[in-house]
Amino acid sequence: MIEQGFADLLADHLPEAPRPITEQVRLRDAGLDSVHSIDLLLAIEDAYGIEFPAHLLNDETFDTAGSLWAAVDGTVRGAASPAGNGGRYG
Amino acid sequence: MADLLLETARADALWERLAGSGRLRGLYRDGDPAQGLDAAALRALFTELDAEETVGATLGVCVQSTTALPLLAAAARRAGDPAHPLAELVRDALAGRRTIGLAATDVTPGSDLAALTTTVTLAEDRLTVTGRKEWIANAGFASHLLVLARHGRGRGIGDFTWVVVPADAPGVTVEAADTPLFDGSGTGHASFREVTLPPDHLGGAVGRGLIDFSRHIAVERLASAAWGHAMCRRVLRETVAYLRGRGEGPAGLWAREEVRRRVAECLTATAGLGALIDAHADAVTGRHDQLAAALLKASAARTVEQVVAVAAHLQGARAFAAGGLQTLRAQAGLWSVGGGTYEVMLSTIADHTDRLLDAPA
Numbered sequence: 001m002i003e004q005g006f007a008d009l010l011a012d013h014l015p016e017a018p019r020p021i022t023e024q025v026r027l028r029d030a031g032l033d034s035v036h037s038i039d040l041l042l043a044i045e046d047a048y049g050i051e052f053p054a055h056l057l058n059d060e061t062f063d064t065a066g067s068l069w070a071a072v073d074g075t076v077r078g079a080a081s082p083a084g085n086g087g088r089y090g
Numbered sequence: 091m092a093d094l095l096l097e098t099a100r101a102d103a104l105w106e107r108l109a110g111s112g113r114l115r116g117l118y119r120d121g122d123p124a125q126g127l128d129a130a131a132l133r134a135l136f137t138e139l140d141a142e143e144t145v146g147a148t149l150g151v152c153v154q155s156t157t158a159l160p161l162l163a164a165a166a167r168r169a170g171d172p173a174h175p176l177a178e179l180v181r182d183a184l185a186g187r188r189t190i191g192l193a194a195t196d197v198t199p200g201s202d203l204a205a206l207t208t209t210v211t212l213a214e215d216r217l218t219v220t221g222r223k224e225w226i227a228n229a230g231f232a233s234h235l236l237v238l239a240r241h242g243r244g245r246g247i248g249d250f251t252w253v254v255v256p257a258d259a260p261g262v263t264v265e266a267a268d269t270p271l272f273d274g275s276g277t278g279h280a281s282f283r284e285v286t287l288p289p290d291h292l293g294g295a296v297g298r299g300l301i302d303f304s305r306h307i308a309v310e311r312l313a314s315a316a317w318g319h320a321m322c323r324r325v326l327r328e329t330v331a332y333l334r335g336r337g338e339g340p341a342g343l344w345a346r347e348e349v350r351r352r353v354a355e356c357l358t359a360t361a362g363l364g365a366l367i368d369a370h371a372d373a374v375t376g377r378h379d380q381l382a383a384a385l386l387k388a389s390a391a392r393t394v395e396q397v398v399a400v401a402a403h404l405q406g407a408r409a410f411a412a413g414g415l416q417t418l419r420a421q422a423g424l425w426s427v428g429g430g431t432y433e434v435m436l437s438t439i440a441d442h443t444d445r446l447l448d449a450p451a
Contacts, residue, residue: 038304054297057248
């Protein structure tokens, strides 16, 4: 179940998305392209005080409202794996 | 472009002055670019630069101080090691000893960054950069180029990464851009032919290139609005003074109502831009608000274009003299192109139509 604040944030960025925004809403069908994805991602990072790990920056994460919420919630809880490229700075 | 050695010396001297006077560190919260910029200090600095420096020199400061340095400083902080090369580069740049070119725009259209073709291949022991960047401010005298490169195969937001490329690395070639408009900016094109670097030359986390760029370019858009606002006020002050001294009577041409109304239109637009900056500056410096930055950039583009064109017209033949307002009018096209085109700003604004229309009055 996605958090109401997260649904509101999605609604702000995806005015064409069906209401209410449920986990099943496909973000691309709701108008999310690569430019919008960045805008939305920045808003999410600011709202939740997180930084998305790089391994979550993929099409699967941005598939549905539910998959995106799972990535946000997992990152907030620190449950997201620190593996992958997210921590590489050379 | 003027003689590159002279341009380099002038740019070095400017950075030394900005660092030595504390104005560069004063731009950032707690003097740390990783903490973000202070909106009031930003407005003050770009007002001073507009009065004292050329458009080209101010452009170079704008790009480095508002985007490149904060982006690098944030990456250095994440790396967590004060001895990391990124941290050293940030310290040197803050001391006025290093100049950095922000090499984002590719040979592909700048309005579609996700289409860029410059690549970085990532191996355990090295990075290899190949491609070409064009119209890069500071490129002619930068010690380092901060290069946005594709490491993935797609256009996804996780397919891009920043790389810090020393300008003297083997395989790097920089040529001056063929333009008379931005002397003092060191604007040029940079080519990277299989430039091989140690892995600690990443300019941030792998995969966060576009995201970090979007976050920091918002502040550059605020800076360009503040700079444009200062420029409009200066140009209007100079133009009104000119009109008062031109023609017959104590007020000269300024006494003519058609002249006063045209200036009044410019004053209205300039005041509107100033109010927009007042309303949104903290949102941009504090949380990199993309909509606020787009509103500021789009408004600045139109206001600068209008004010400089009208002022140049009112100054008549004088505006065609070397360094006159007709030259500035051509330079002012920068506000509609550099740091994100006017059309891209409009798209961002249109995306937030409901947010704007539903906001409390």
